[in-house]
Amino acid sequence: MVLPTVESYPMPDRSALPRAHASWRIEPARAALLVHDMQNHFVGVFPTGRSPVVELIDNVAALRELADTLGMPVVFSAEPAGQAPRQRGLVADIWGPGIGDEPEAAAIIAPLTPRPGEHLLANVRHNAFLRSHLSRLLRSKGRDQLIICGVYAHLGVLLTAADAFMNDIQPFVVADAVADFSAEEHSLALRWAARSGVVRTTDTLLRDLLLHKERRNA
Template identity: 50%
Template sequence: MTIPALKAYALPAAADLPENKVKWTFEPARGALLIHDMQNYFINFWGEDCPMIKQVISNIAALREYCRQNGIPVYYTAQPNHQSDKDRALLNDMWGPGLNKHPEQQKVVAELAPEEGDEVLVKWRYSAFHRSPLEQHLKETGRDQLIICGVYAHIGCLTTAIDAFMRDIQPFMVADALADFSRDEHLMALKYTAGRAGKVVLTEDLLPVPLSMAQLRALVQPMLDEDETPEEDENLIDYGLDSVRMMALAARWRKVYGDIDFVMLAKEPTLAAWWRLLSRERA
């Protein structure tokens, strides 16, 4: 009757994403970020030091930083740790007492703790819109796109995406910034969203440029043929980075830094050199 002990799995990558039925483009002026139920209680079911959860938290943190830098509102959902039987209702039948039994685990994980300016919504049901001012606040600020990340993909995150769609708010489910009971259920949530209620994206699709050396390394590593991780000053071409991928990176980063082109990246193809280009003050 409660959530089972959970095991890590491989987070979805580009090759795992379903085909999106819609061609929406995320626009910062229209968007908001929802960090869904990232409370210690829900994360602890994976145990301590779970690499998958660390990656999810890292991706969410990157999205949050991007949103803060670009004036995009950040919302959280968090269940209260004292819920009456009337408030909890059928959740008791499905999941038992939940946080009522573990009130000390109510807070959002420390790495994602809300900051001044963020809004924390009290969570009563699967959907973040239920008994909350989320829709009203989005409309008041002219926002009709919602980035959704957090846990659990096939329960609250999917239900919130469907609910957003029904309210004419475009949901963007971030495949590698979500976690779930299993990979199959995670992929099921993505498939349903892509075909019925929203758009499925990766963290990197929403971030024009990496915000740290760690994010740059995480972006480049899957493009390399070698399993070994290059040092910051090592030539990435020696590790299998090809010109096609380099041109794609140049095109992506040129949206923020107009002077970046393929020649500039190829002249000194190292993480250190690229980070110097990307850490400059943006125009």
């Protein structure tokens, strides 16, 4: 299966969010931000200059800026280029050989290029925890909350959120800072994410982070 060409669709707004099952509150001192697979290879399937990719990039950038300001760890996951068949394993049976040897295809998109002090993890499976040191990194930083944004919502984002939950790390999936192959798959991913985590919009999450900081400084 090759990556599809995605047609434009509107980002979900607050009215479209699934009912919450968890009452967790985001706290800057407990949280880290994961930017999942925002590489040219994956983001390139979306129509340039249209929804959802415009909002996707803007909202991920806003989350990243505030995370940096608040001293929250920022982690980028990225599929390595030129993986050997033994590295791809069963993933190759469905998704093919993956990113080729082109460095530009594997690079994080230019507006989100990782900065000094931010973390870049090789992501060899959809789940960013699998075969990486993401869990160890979060524990070393004293973080038990994970804000997840990026692509694709029903694959890497959802699987990563589920694994976080299974490992007692509270996942926060940002509804309008993820994107998918279609509006239907996007909506499905959010409904499932709400069963093991918290789903928020970017503006709500940014507000909650700032309010918590203000209360702590009061």
